[in-house]
Amino acid sequence: MTNLTQVMQYGLYVNGRWEKTPVNMDVLNKYTQESVVKISVATKEHVDVAVKSAKEALRTTFAPYERYEVLMKAAQLLLERKEEFAKILAIEVGKSIRESRGEVERAATTLQVSAEEAKRIHGEGVPVESAQGSENRMAFTLRVPVGVIAAITPFNVPLNLVCHKLGPAIAAGNSVVLKPAEVTPICALKLAELMEEAGLPKGRLQVVTGDGAEIGEWLLDNQDVNMFTFTGSPRVGELIRSKAGSRKVSLELGNNSATVVHKDADLEKATTLVSQKSFNNAGQVCISVQRIYVHKDIYEKFVTKLKEKTEKLVVGNPMDEKTDIGPMIRLSEAERVEQWVKEAVEQGAEIKLGGKREGAFYLPTILTNVNDDMKVCRQEVFGPVVAIAIYEEIEEVIRKVNDSNYGLQAGLFTNDLQFAMKAAREIEVGGLIVNDASAYRVDHMPYGGVKKSGNGKEGPKYAIEEMTEERIIVLNL
Missing domain, CATH: 3.40.309.10 (Aldehyde Dehydrogenase; Chain A, domain 2)
Structure with a gap:
């Protein structure tokens, strides 16, 4: 996989295991237009198993400092393998090797910032005692994970934009079902290997590849998915919002800057x-x-x-x-x-x-x-x-x-x-x-748009606010 000199097949990453499927898609070298990798095509059953596994993983304690350690280790591994990832980016995206190296460095930064933010998630005191009749009460809020997050990422920055969804989601204590763009999935699959090596607990990350429209529909149909974070076209973003119902949706869409x-x-x-x-x-x-x-x-x-x-x-x-x-x-x-x-x-x-x-x-x-x-x-x-x-x-x-x-x-x-x-x-x-x-x-600044450019913010600190729920705790003393 590292040198991409021959066509290889990459499987799905579901429930902590790599699984190849009978049906494949070609990933092309964008310069030569030759196939370099075949990726497995997920079925609805694969997607449902991925979501189930992601939900079950939430039952196991994954403390903030442990999240910090995993994300920092992943960032370190990414920097150690910068040239490998940069070459893959140049091949599967077609961006210059110099720009590709920059993307790997930024992706590592995104994971590092996410790791630091894992230690800073907090609520606040709420002065309920100031309300008449509540003199003997105290209250505070907690920020808790939303649960299972479906992350759908685009082709143009297929490593760093995956890290912008995966890093904050893991930092906040969620689990992720990742659907990378079918034309540029290799870096996401390699990143899953790297996260596994960094010690990410089984089930906290699933990667399903194949047709975006089909997999998107299956994820939307699965009510165990608690949030959708999507980067891509306004047309698809509006479709996701219309079908997500009351579930959380964060959209980073188009622009004509x-x-x-x-x-x-x-x-x-x-x-x-x-x-x-x-x-x-x-x-x-x-x-x-x-x-x-x-x-x-x-x-x-x-x-x-x-x-x-x-x-x-x-x-x-x-x-x-x-x-x-x-x-x-x-x-x-x-x-x-x-x-x-x-x-x-x-x-x-x-x-x-x-x-x-x-x-x-x-x-x-x-x-x-x-x-x-x-x-x-x-x-x-x-x-x-x-x-x-x-x-x-x-x-x-x-x-x-x-x-x-x-x-x-x-x-x-x-x-x-x-x-x-x-x-x-x-x-x-x-x-x-x-x-x-x-x-x-x-990568640590708030990033997101208005109008048809979407809603919600990226940047680890700001994404974590999207990927957590605020819960109030009231004590009757």
Whole structure:
């Protein structure tokens, strides 16, 4: 499994055992389009056994300090095997080997932060004695695990985003049934091996692979699942919410991230950061820069500088140390992006750079003369395309940024404190990044959106609040 030089089969991880099934799916090397691994396809029976095992595991005490030790050990093992995991990421996702190493390091950090938070889960005192007739009472709250959590993760960051669900869930005392994306499941399966080695008790983690729609339905139908945490498309997120009933749901969905570059911005800094954070992972990042609004006074200079910096990006084999951008996850996705850009050009957009597809590769693309109703602006491109528009007034650009169904994160480059504070109050997003692009994220910060970008927060401390229930204890003295 480590070298991925021959096609191997990976089983399901259910009830503390690895089980291969007769039906398999291919996982492709996204650069060569050759099969590197066959994964087992779960049936409804496998999913039900996984949920049952996860529920039964909750009967065994798993103290906070034990959770801390397991998660810290897992983080250590992950760092020791950084190169192995990075190579797998480069192969199964198609992201550059340098970016893949960064993801492994971040995933280890996510587990470390989760481990620390396992020791900090607490309730609070409630002054019930201040109510008339309750003078002899005292009360406090506890935070208790929600129980069995179904975690459904996406293809684009298939190690760190698994850790963002698994780490806090385990830290909070829950058990997890994990469904990784079928196109990028290898890191999740390897992580399950690693968690087992780190001492995670049997049943606290199950990994079921196969068709996402089928497994999702089976998990939703199983009433022993207490919470769903999902990262993916708004369409699927809305389906999960509609079928989950009264159970907890945390959704991290799409975005068409805006970044504003005001007339007083540091152009060198702005163009450098925007070029870095628009095209990494071939633009397949939820908070990747997509819409750029530039003040008219600096528009021409910004476009010229951004083009110069973007032209230096190397597109090619993800395993090559020089590569910045690899292929998209599927040929069909590259074809979709190609069609959206073609449609924008037909509607009047101009291609300043890129606009070409080579198989599953789509070259970094800069569009100008766009309007907000083009697909490349209105919807989520999820590809290496940015659309640059002009604005004149602060009120105008805030309206433009907010004219979206999404609201995950936005960026703003300005040295005007008054503008920054106005934007902080009025731009409708889960996070505003000032003097950086929308795609800034560190793993212990609260991360989540509004509108069709979802609900709930990631970041271990904040995810643990989602993954626990508050219980009040009242003592009659």
